Amino acid sequence: xxxxxxxxxxxxxxxxxxxxxxxxxxxxxxxxxxxxxxxxxxxxxxxxxxxxxxxxxxxxxxxxxxxxxxxxxxxxxxxxxxxxxxxxxxxx
Numbered sequence: 001x002x003x004x005x006x007x008x009x010x011x012x013x014x015x016x017x018x019x020x021x022x023x024x025x026x027x028x029x030x031x032x033x034x035x036x037x038x039x040x041x042x043x044x045x046x047x048x049x050x051x052x053x054x055x056x057x058x059x060x061x062x063x064x065x066x067x068x069x070x071x072x073x074x075x076x077x078x079x080x081x082x083x084x085x086x087x088x089x090x091x092x
Contacts, residue, residue, distance in 0.1 A: 004050040011042040024066070037071035038064065045073075055084040 002010050015021060015035065026032040041064060049059055058079040065072050 002046075004046040004053070006043055006046040008039050008043055011039040011046075014042065015039070031068045033066040034068060034070050035066075038066050041071050041073060055081055057081045 002014060006014070012035075015024065015038065018024075024033050024035055024038075041061075045059065045061065049056060056078055058077075060077040060079075061073045061075070063074050065074055
């Protein structure tokens with residue numbers, strides 16, 4: 001885990017520290033996945049979290065599917081901060 005925002009170098013270091021990192025490079029004859037697409041998702045999500053740090057309490061992205069032609073976040077949950085929730089509940 002790193003403090004947001006994470007740059008591409010930091011994202012690559014995070015991925016390199018995973019126990020299952022060999023799966024990203026290709027496993028049992030499978031092609032390597034598009035690691036740069038995964039790095040891009042990590043960086044963009046990190047930028048979002050940093051930019052909206054006063055509004056977002058938690059972000060859970062699961063699963064992220066990575067293949068040879070890119071990566072996609074299939075599902076995500078964004079939990080607003082209490083402050084943001086209170087503002088959203090105020091009448092306009």
